[in-house]
Amino acid sequence: MKKKLIAFLTVFATLTIALGGCSGDKTGGSSNDESSIIIGIPQDLEESLDPHDAVAAGTKEILFNIYEGLVKPDSDGNMIPAVASSYELDAEGKTYTFTLRDGVKFHDGTLVTAEDVVYSLSRCADTSLGEPLVPAFSNIESVEKKDDKTVAVTLVTPDTDFIAELTVAIIPEHNADPDSVSIGTGPYKYVSRSIQDNIVLTRFDEYWGTKANIKDITLKVIADSDMIVTNLQSGAIDMICRITTEQAKQIENLDYNVVEGTMNLVQAMYLNNAVEPFNDVRVRQALCYAVNRQEILDIGFDGKGTIVGSSMFPAFGKYYMPELSEYYGYDIQKAKDLLAEAGYPNGFKMSITVPSNYTQHVDTAQIIVEQLSKIGVDASINLVEWETWVSDTYVGRNFEATVVGVDASTLTAPSMLNRFVSDNGKNFINFSNEEYDIQFACAKSYTNDADKTAAFKKCEEILTQEAANVYIQDMSCLVAINNKYDGYVFYPMYVQDFSTLYVK
Amino acid sequence: MANTNMGKTITAKAQNKKAFGLKLKIFKDKKTNFYVGLGITAFFLLITIVGYFWTPYNPNAMDVDAKYSAMSFTHLFGCDNFGRDIFSRVVSGLGTTFFVGLGTVLIGGLVGIIIGAICGYFGGLVDEIGMRIMDALYAFPSLLLALVFVSLLGSGKYQVIIALGIAFIPSFSRIVRAEYMRCRDLDYVKSARLFGASHFRVIFVHILPNITPVLVSSAIIGFNNAVLAEAGLSFLGIGVQPPDASLGEMLSSAQSFLFSTPWYALCPGIVMIIMILGVSLMAEGVE
Numbered sequence: 001m002k003k004k005l006i007a008f009l010t011v012f013a014t015l016t017i018a019l020g021g022c023s024g025d026k027t028g029g030s031s032n033d034e035s036s037i038i039i040g041i042p043q044d045l046e047e048s049l050d051p052h053d054a055v056a057a058g059t060k061e062i063l064f065n066i067y068e069g070l071v072k073p074d075s076d077g078n079m080i081p082a083v084a085s086s087y088e089l090d091a092e093g094k095t096y097t098f099t100l101r102d103g104v105k106f107h108d109g110t111l112v113t114a115e116d117v118v119y120s121l122s123r124c125a126d127t128s129l130g131e132p133l134v135p136a137f138s139n140i141e142s143v144e145k146k147d148d149k150t151v152a153v154t155l156v157t158p159d160t161d162f163i164a165e166l167t168v169a170i171i172p173e174h175n176a177d178p179d180s181v182s183i184g185t186g187p188y189k190y191v192s193r194s195i196q197d198n199i200v201l202t203r204f205d206e207y208w209g210t211k212a213n214i215k216d217i218t219l220k221v222i223a224d225s226d227m228i229v230t231n232l233q234s235g236a237i238d239m240i241c242r243i244t245t246e247q248a249k250q251i252e253n254l255d256y257n258v259v260e261g262t263m264n265l266v267q268a269m270y271l272n273n274a275v276e277p278f279n280d281v282r283v284r285q286a287l288c289y290a291v292n293r294q295e296i297l298d299i300g301f302d303g304k305g306t307i308v309g310s311s312m313f314p315a316f317g318k319y320y321m322p323e324l325s326e327y328y329g330y331d332i333q334k335a336k337d338l339l340a341e342a343g344y345p346n347g348f349k350m351s352i353t354v355p356s357n358y359t360q361h362v363d364t365a366q367i368i369v370e371q372l373s374k375i376g377v378d379a380s381i382n383l384v385e386w387e388t389w390v391s392d393t394y395v396g397r398n399f400e401a402t403v404v405g406v407d408a409s410t411l412t413a414p415s416m417l418n419r420f421v422s423d424n425g426k427n428f429i430n431f432s433n434e435e436y437d438i439q440f441a442c443a444k445s446y447t448n449d450a451d452k453t454a455a456f457k458k459c460e461e462i463l464t465q466e467a468a469n470v471y472i473q474d475m476s477c478l479v480a481i482n483n484k485y486d487g488y489v490f491y492p493m494y495v496q497d498f499s500t501l502y503v504k
Numbered sequence: 505m506a507n508t509n510m511g512k513t514i515t516a517k518a519q520n521k522k523a524f525g526l527k528l529k530i531f532k533d534k535k536t537n538f539y540v541g542l543g544i545t546a547f548f549l550l551i552t553i554v555g556y557f558w559t560p561y562n563p564n565a566m567d568v569d570a571k572y573s574a575m576s577f578t579h580l581f582g583c584d585n586f587g588r589d590i591f592s593r594v595v596s597g598l599g600t601t602f603f604v605g606l607g608t609v610l611i612g613g614l615v616g617i618i619i620g621a622i623c624g625y626f627g628g629l630v631d632e633i634g635m636r637i638m639d640a641l642y643a644f645p646s647l648l649l650a651l652v653f654v655s656l657l658g659s660g661k662y663q664v665i666i667a668l669g670i671a672f673i674p675s676f677s678r679i680v681r682a683e684y685m686r687c688r689d690l691d692y693v694k695s696a697r698l699f700g701a702s703h704f705r706v707i708f709v710h711i712l713p714n715i716t717p718v719l720v721s722s723a724i725i726g727f728n729n730a731v732l733a734e735a736g737l738s739f740l741g742i743g744v745q746p747p748d749a750s751l752g753e754m755l756s757s758a759q760s761f762l763f764s765t766p767w768y769a770l771c772p773g774i775v776m777i778i779m780i781l782g783v784s785l786m787a788e789g790v791e
Contacts, residue, residue, distance in 0.1 A: 244760075246760055246761065246764065249764065250763065250764070295566075295568065298568045299566050299568050299571065299586050299587060356741050359760070362746065363585075363586070366586065366747045367566060367586065369747050370564050370565065370566050373564070380745060381746050381747065382658075382659075382660075382745065383659060383741060383745055383746070
C-alpha cells in the first residue's frame with residue numbers, strides 16, 4: 001500500500017519542474033512497423049532497473065513490460081503461464097513444479113534455461129542479508145532444477161495462493177550487472193534513458209507470446225503535475241495515466257479520449273476499533289448509516305467510482321461481493337437511533353486523520369465531516385504529512401479515524417483480508433473478532449477453491465456486519481490517450497501494459 | 505558602555521519601520537489615511553460580526569447541483585468544488601482571520617511588552633541577555649519560526665495563534681525596549697523614582713501609558729502581518745484545518761481550479777488585499 005501511495009504522492013505532490021529538453025519527434029505512426037508513442041510518466045524510474053530491487057510502484061509498473069516471471073497476471077487478475085508453460089501443485093500444497101516454455105528468449109537473444117530460473121528465484125529468496133528481496137519468499141524451502149525443462153519450488157508451509165508471488169522477474173544468470181544492463185523476457189526491451197527526462201523502449205521481436213503492436217515507446221518524465229495538461233494540449237505526449245477529473249475536463253475538447261478504469265483500492269474511513277467510542281459496534285454502524293456514499297462520489301469525484309461495502313474491490317472477481325455495498329443504506333434516523341442506543345444521543349467529537357498530500361482523501365473527509373454533522377457527530381480533520389501518517393497512524397495506531405485507500409499487493413484474498421486478523425502486524429484498525437479469525441484461518445487452510453472462496457466471503461461479510469470501517473469506494477482511474485491510439489487495458493493491479501496499445 | 509548604548513538608541517519610529525517592514529502611504533494627509541483605513545476595517549469587522557451570527561448559507565454545507573457555479577445573485581461569490589457558497593465561506597473565513605490576528609497580537613504584544621520593558625528600563629546585563637535571546641529569535645524569518653512551532657505543536661487554529669504569537673515577540677520587544685530606553689532618563693520618570701515609586705510601578709503605570717501611540721501603531725501593523733502569516737500557513741496546509749474556512753485556506757484549495765473556477769481564488773484574495781490595505785492605511789494614520 002505504501003508504495004502505491006508513494007507513487008500517488010509523486011503524482012499529486014511533486015512540485016519540481018521537469019527538465020524540458022526535446023519534446024520528442026513523432027514519426028507519423030502510419031505504418032505499424034514504424035509506429036511509436038510518447039507516454040507521460042509522473043516520475044523518473046529508480047536509478048537501478050534491477051527488477052528485484054525496485055521498490056517504487058512507478059518503476060514496477062513500467063518494468064512490467066520488460067520483465068516476466070514464471071507466471072504473470074492477465075487483465076482479469078488470473079495468473080497465466082509466462083516463462084513457464086504450465087505448473088503443478090502437489091496435493092499437500094507444498095511443492096510447485098514448473099515446466100518451462102520452449103524457446104523463450106532473453107532480450108540479448110539467449111534462451112531461458114532452468115539455471116536462470118533457479119538463479120532468479122534463489123536471488124529473491126536469499127536470506128544471507130537478512131530479509132529476502134521478496135518478503136513472501138521467506139516461505140520457500142528450496143528451489144531445485146529437476147531437469148533442463150523443470151524447476152520445483154518447495155515451501156515450508158503449504159500455501160495454495162503462493163503462485164501469485166511467483167511473478168518475480170526471471171533474469172539471466174550471465175548478466176553481471178542487472179542494475180544498469182536490463183535484460184528480461186517481456187514484450188518490450190530497454191533501449192536507453194536520460195535521467196529525469198525520458199526512457200526509451202522498443203518492441204522485442206522475438207517475444208514468445210503475442211508481440212506488441214507499437215514499435216517504439218518513449219516514456220517522458222513529467223514531474224510537475226501542473227504540466228500534464230500543457231503537455232497534452234501541445235501534443236508533447238500521446239498518453240498519460242491517472243489524471244484527475246479536473247484535468248480530464250480541461251482536455252475535453254482536444255484530440256484525446258479519456259478512458260476510465262479503477263484504482264483498485266478500498267477507500268474508506270478506517271476506524272480505530274480499540275478506542276472509544278468506536279469500540280462499540282453500534283457507533284460504527286451508525287457512522288455507516290450516516291455517510292452518504294453516493295453523495296461523496298457526486299460531490300468529490302464527479303459521480304465516478306464504485307461503492308464498496310467491505311475490504312474487497314471489484315477487480316478481485318470471485319471474492320468481491322457487490323451486495324455488501326448496499327448493506328448500510330443512507331439512513332439518518334437509523335444512525336441517530338443507534339447512537340442513542342449506544343449512549344451518545346447528542347453525538348460526540350471525533351477527529352479524522354488524513355494524509356495531506358492526497359487531495360481525493362482530504363476532499364472525501366471534508367464531505368464526511370459535513371454528513372456526520374447531521375447526526376450530531378462533531379468531526380474535525382487533522383491533516384498530517386505522509387511520513388507522520390505512516391509512523392503515527394499506520395504503525396503507531398494512534399488515531400480515531402482516518403481516510404485512506406488500501407490496496408492489495410497481489411490479487412489473493414489474504415492480501416486484503418489478512419490485516420483484519422486480531423494479531424496481524426498490519427491490523428492498524430485494531431479489529432478484533434473471534435469468528436473472523438477462525439474463518440480466516442479456515443479459509444487459508446482449505447485447498448478446495450470453492451470452500452476457500454466461501455470462507456473468505458464470510459470474512460468479508462463479518463467486516464461489513466461488524467462495521468469495521470466506513471467503506472466508501474474503489475476510486476476511478478482516468479487515462480488520457482490520443483485518439484490516434486487505442487487498446488489501453490486496465491489491470492486489477494498497479495501495472496501498465498503497453499503491449500496491447502495499437503495505432504488506429 | 506555609554507557608547508554602545510548611544511549606538512543602539514535608534515528612534516522608535518525607525519525601529520518600528522525596521523521591525524515591521526514596508527508601510528503604505530496613499531493619501532498625503534495622515535488623517536485621511538486613518539479615516540479611510542478605519543472605514544474599511546470597520547466595514548470588514550462589521551461583516552465578520554454579522555457573519556458570526558448569520559451567513560447566507562452554512563459555510564460548510566455542500567450542494568451537488570451548485571458545484572462550480574459562477575457568481576450570481578443566489579451565490580454572490582459563486583460556489584467551490586464542493587458546491588459550498590464562497591461568500592459565506594469568505595465571511596466565516598474573515599472571522600477566523602480576525603481571531604488569529606488578534607490572538608497573535610495579544611500574545612506577541614503582551615510577552616513582547618514585558619520583555620522589552622524590563623530590558624529597556626533596566627539596561628545592562630538584563631538587557632544584554634534578553635535582547636540577545638530576542639536577536640536569536642529574530643534571526644529567523646517569522647513565518648519560518650512559526651513553521652517550526654506549528655510542527656512542534658501540531659496544526660490548528662489555536663496552535664497557529666501560539667506559534668505566530670511567539671514568532672512576533674521579538675519585534676514587539678524591540679520596539680518597546682527602544683521606547684523604554686528613551687523614556688527611562690526623562691524627568692517625569694526621575695521624579696516618580698524620587699517620590700519613591702517602585703520599578704514595577706514606574707514601568708507599568710508611568711512609562712507604559714506614555715508609549716501607547718507607538719504600541720497601537722505597532723499592534724496594528726503586527727495584526728496585518730499576523731493576518732498575512734496565517735494566510736501563508738493555511739496556504740501551506742498547516743494552519744486552519746479543513747473544512748473550517750480561512751482566507752489562506754481558501755486560496756490554497758482554489759489553486760487547482762484557477763482556470764476553471766477563477767472566482768474561487770479571486771474572491772478571498774481580493775477580500776484579503778482590501779482588508780490588509782485598510783489596516784495598513786489605519787496604521788499609517790496613527791503615526
